[in-house]
Amino acid sequence: MKRLSTLILQLFLYGTGLLLTLVSLGLRTWTLASFALLAFLMGYQYGRARASAAAPEDSRQLRLMAYGAQVVGMAALAWTTQLWWLFIPATVLLYGGHQIAYRTRARTSWWVRIAGFILLHLVFAWMFFGMFNGQPYPQAQAAILATVAVSAALRTRMNLFSGIGLGMANLYVAATLARDMSFLVFLAVFVVLLLAFLWRADDEDGLKANLRVLRTSATARQASATRFVPNALVVRASAALVTITALLFVFTPRFAGHPLVPPFTLHAPIQSAPTGQIINPAAPLVRLAGAVNSTGDYYPGFDSALDLSYRSGLSSDIMMYVRSPAASYWRSHAYDTYDGRTWMLADESVERIPLEGPFYELDRFSFRRDDVFAQTYQIVRPLPNLIFTAGRPVQLYLAATEIARDSAGGIRIGEALTPNMVYSVISAENRLDAEVLRAAGTTYPTEILQRYTQLPASVSERTRVLAAELADNLPTPYDVAKAIELHLRSNYAYTYFPPPQPPGSDAVDVFLFEDRRGMCALYASSMAVMLRTLGIPARLVAGFGTGDFNPFTNLYEVRADDAHAWVEVYFPEHGWVPFEPTAGWNGDPQTGGVQRWVFTGAFGTVDLASIPTEQIASAGLSILGAVAPWLPLLALGTLAFVLLRRRRLPRLHMLRRILSWGERRTSIDHPGRKAILTQYRRAQRKLRLRRNPAETTQEHARRSPGVANLATLVDIAAYRPAPPNADEIQQARAWKREGR
């Protein structure tokens, strides 16, 4: 019969599922329906749990595997967050918790439960304290500490399953923070331990439930041992698991619409007020306009003015990770004014945007939930005080007291972006196809026309002629833009270090007709200028290119050399549309549609062969490298464990007991037997005459007549099938009184 508490919880889960179903039907939100399904499944599962799972778990192997799985989860988290100072004591404490759980497994220990309850609350208190106090990864700390806090209560198999669940929770947190392939190593070890646990648990059930256990005969075992034959079932299971997992991973649809749980930021809030000034922490103190054969993190486009005469290479260091379901250029800001050498923003004023609830509303238009997608930016190296976005940004989740929008639509904050800062942006998809843009017409608003067709006197005649030639007979501005884009992409070479710009010359003229090579800003400037000569509004935009997508982490790895400049052209009623004139770059800078399948975006652009093997191998090696200093210690520990288990060091009783999970030489469950043996141990201590391991109790009694009576009782307690009766227990206890 079911326990009342089980029934109540099951009914509660079913009720929740029903309620969520009704709400999801009312709101027509599939995410809520999935929650409802989850509640139903959990209720069903809770009712199906076998009674044997609630019995005390005696298997030390299972406990060791559960412990291992928990440690792997914590290690993954420690590896990701570098919380080693917490991980190492946590593993020791976790071991102690399992010790207590194993010793008290026979019945529920209320003080263990109460202690676990208090500890768990202290852990959450610590997490909130850490969140408001700038502690590193307070949630990760909480995940590790919570695993330890409840470990003493893991006495049944169901509890051990829950313990593994906590290990998986650690792994989950590590997964959200992992940015490279090293996580796969931890995940693989965890899965192996989980499956080993399940396998062994099934085996234990089989051994317990059946009277007869049939094993292969010794002869057959010897015959098969003569050659190494890997266990066929293990090989098949591994192959099947890897294959099916890979297929599921590739063929699982992804729903990356507006998340039900809104994103949030965790870093300490930015207090400074934003200004029109762009602060670039990577900017060198001295910026030479001539050729500089150096590479670094500084991109001149992330500045208040983009100096086209500046020459510098860019490193391959990862600047930020972007988690986005749609590939995009990560746009930061735009320039409207060109003076022949630099681009700048004529109007440096900024518009303050108020914080509305948990987010900043960037664009007030009504959108459908399915038309937007969330991006999360994780900053790795210092970046300017610009907010990078994809598509048409709608909402910004950022821990800042104030943000502002510049006159060209770029978002500014009061301080430069610092490493470990995380912010999220909800953007609308604004992908426009060619026919729509061709039909847009040329009825430009006056202010747009005035501001974005400005040209300096330095623009040469041959530039205008080239633009006119390229636009000859083309019916729409879109066709003109595409023609100029194609011309630039086809006829000019890309280099970080074009020749220095001659003094007094026009950068675009020199690029188009003298040097015929240059960096992205020169390509973009040329296109923008040529379009402006034709009366088409255009501007130069800066930001980052898409970067490399890792399908396993689902992160775009954006490097310093992905810093980029491109062009935006204005189309009436549609706004600014990006174009990519730079040779060698992705030809379509528009934000792509949300990828529903991993292979639609990932494997189309990424070299499959280069992703998993090398990265996994290097990740494994790097983990091995980190672990290597501990290996001698581990070897010594293992040796000590084996020796103590074999009782080669007879005097270290306590240590041996700790290492043997509290298991005694004989498993004694009867309280009477236990009382007599405890009394015997006390007597030995009191008389200071311990029994040698090789001695029988009677031999010991001859040497120590004080325990003679007790020795007989010990024999009864240890060897007689019937447990000692009340008189015998009383006799043993009486010895205590006499001893005193």
Added chain:
Amino acid sequence: MKPTTKPTARAGTLLVAALVLYFFANQTQVGWLYVMAAVMGGCVLAAAWLNRAMLRSVMASRSIRLTTPAAFPGAKGATARIADAIHEGDRVEVMLRLRAGKSTAQVTLTEVCPLTSDAQLRTQALYIPMLSRSAIIEHSYDVDVTQRGIHRFDPLKATSHAPFGIFARQGTITADAALLVYPEVRPLRRLELLDRRQTLQQLRARAGHGSEIIGTRPYRPGDSPRHIHWRSSARQQSLISKEFADDAQPALLLTLDCFAHPYPTATAFETSVKIATAVGEYALRSGYRVELLANEHTDPKAAHMPHEETWHTLLERLARVLPRGTQHLADLLQKPSQAQVAAVLPYPDLTCAAHLSRLRAAGIQVLAIVVSDAQDEDCAAVAARLRSAGVDTRIVQPGDDWENTLAASAAYPTASKANTRAEIAAP
């Protein structure tokens, strides 16, 4: 039985975990969460696929060997124990041989042994933690066979949760075997019905009654001089008589009532079979020709012709008979050619008793053995009816020491003393 696969609670747990992870993966767009969800789902699917192959690869065979035969005191000569035959009470060894085919298996088997009523041995749960590819596991156990008949071993019921206990596959593994168990033989010390006739026969001077010479034997006083085999006598320097085939060998009609009576009891019928075996064995041992009449056919139109039985065929038939006949025994007892009839009645049937009485009235010596679970009124009435007709009637209860009951002398006038209905009427 077609194998079936059912998911366990673990499958549900892992799927819930996969769904939760998938949900959060969609919420957070964390790629590793998609991987974790795929791993959880992959565990379930891989387990389902591997579990399906778990029972398919296991092959089993079964062999049965007689280890300790039950003692046969007194049975010898024509009714000696047949080599390798298994009787009730024998101890046999059942050997189960299991072998994994192409892949490794982990399986729980349920072996149901039909040979014994011992609950522990009758249903055995056997667990094989690992049966490696091409490895062999042998499991043998001894059982005391308690029941005659044809015993067929059912296929082994097999369950496998491997790997990981995520799915439970149930099915059967063929290891068919059948065993014919002969009834227990309890040789009788004496049986008045047959002993009387034998005594008469032993007094005859001639060695055999027929005309066909089947052998020679030393001369006995009283042998006819015509039957001396002179050539052999000359050769052996002593008189040797010819021995003739016993063409007029006395015959016994052994009848066993197998009618499907409305209230049959298995115990009474089994005791009846044992008694029939004992009587048949005694008759064959005593030189009688035995014909068995058992109304065992379920087809009401089937002809029941008594056949002369050897010891082997008698055991074969008595091992197989079941109380499910559709024709009444009385209908078959019309005009027996034998001078002696032994009727074993597991049910007190008055109609049958009337027919036996009629046979007795016709001068045939009849022994009626009524087997009854309890001394009820029906039994008493049948016994009274038979006895009043002069039929030697023995009432036996299952569990009784019925050998002594049969060996005892009749306590009332029998055919040897009174052959007429008038004499029978005065007990």
